[in-house]
Amino acid sequence: MLEYSLDKTFAALADPARRAIVERLTQGPATVSELARPLPMSLPAAMLHLKVLEEAGLVTSAKVGRVRTCQVNPAMLSQAEHWVADRRAMWARNLDRLGAFLNAAKAEDET
């Protein structure tokens, strides 16, 4: 777990093929071929996407014999989720603060 950045995580999720792979993997582990088959591209191309996901820490894989099996890493999904959730919460908090300020100003006006 070294240097997994939000940059890579979000960039990885920005591609529909890669999201499709993640989606498939949420249903359980799969091999490289299984992941590539439904995608509208060659197997090497699919492997590049897999590599991107793996370097982003979203997916892990292990090779047994000649078969590489892949899994999602939910920890990285969490990290991305939290960044967004935290920013949205921050926005809401500051919106509330603005509302409070406006109400206070209004009350002040009415004195």
Next chain:
Amino acid sequence: MLEYSLDKTFAALADPARRAIVERLTQGPATVSELARPLPMSLPAAMLHLKVLEEAGLVTSAKVGRVRTCQVNPAMLSQAEHWVADRRAMWARNLDRLGAFLNAAKAEDET
């Protein structure tokens, strides 16, 4: 609100400069210059980032006189957040199902 895709949303969030802009905007509206000033790049470059955020639906802006003021659009943050949260939930559910299956198999063995 037309054609805002997850592709664009995640791609927009993949850049640190753009996340910095979003982060700043969660504290309240800001002008183009205010958003660009802290960034290590020229103003036109910052505006391109702003354009990306706007086309992703993450930011809205309006020009009054010669000043353009920007805001976050929390709805698009929600959308991205949900995609990730849903996938993570899906993963957890299927993991539970696998656990149940293994337990059932184990019980079967012991009969």
Next chain:
DNA sequence: GCTATACTCAAGCATACGCTTAAGGATCCT
């Protein structure tokens, strides 16, 4: 050992990104 399978690597190519500087409006202030 031989063949099929599953993956991996390499070369090549077109397109898209990210940034720069320079120039061009549009608006506000005096």
Next chain:
DNA sequence: AGGATCCTTAAGCGTATGCTTGAGTATAGC
């Protein structure tokens, strides 16, 4: 009107992305 400010557009350039085909390596099964 003239100058300062804020934003916008344009041209140019180097690098990165995404895909292809073709060849190569390792393992499984007969």
